Amino acid sequence: MGLILWIIAAILVIAGIVSLVRGQLLWGAALIVIGLLVGPGGVSIFT
Template structure:
């Protein structure tokens, strides 16, 4: 389950960066923030 959340977080972060580069600033920022909340949960044991 933790690996799945990590992969989901990485996908969200990458899509957020791509969104920002394409000019979709709001979507990009939201995706990056959600990805950061999801991905590190695996490493901290949450």
């Protein structure tokens, strides 16, 4: 389960960075924050 959470978190953070580069600041920041919350290193919403 931890590996799946890391993969999801990494995808969300990468998508957030891409959104920031494309100029979608609010959406990019939201994706990065959600990615950090989902990741096992952060405050996971599943535990």
